[in-house]
Amino acid sequence: MIKFMLKCFVLCSVLLFGVLFGMQQANHGLVKMKGYEDPKLSSAFEVKNDASGELEASVLGNTHNLEEKQQKLEDMEAFNFFSQLGKTFASFASAVITGLISFLAGMVESLFQ
Structure with a gap:
């Protein structure tokens, strides 16, 4: 999944720079075609x-x-209510999952002793 996301990011970056490069080349072509420097271009x-x-x-x-x-x-x-709500939910979910994993690890450890 990480490799896919990295490939997508690299591809999008290359395409973005390609579009900007193409616009720059088109600008140079217009200047050459006009024969003089136009400040509006x-x-x-x-x-x-x-x-x-x-x-x-x-x-x-x-x-x-x-x-x-x-x-x-x-x-x-700026205070964003939904951002704060998301952070609170994330910290709550993280605490619950951590507690659940430690509880299950303790049960498995007690079974093997």
Whole structure:
């Protein structure tokens, strides 16, 4: 199962980069066909430093400030009821399974002594 998931992840990653590479090549083809640099034609994917030294990513012409987005995600401390409920259920299920396994191990150990 792990090998299958790894293969799927690698395949999806290769396909994603293939699509981005194809978009970049199409952009270069359009620039060559026009014969001049058009500022409206942007690259498919571009990462660069801005004037203040922060990283900026541009995906399909939309510019994103990476540090600003990361800081915004770190500052956001939203409470998700279903996430908390899932964590509680997972810890409860883990405790029950651990107790059941230790109980069964104790019974098997007492049978062999």
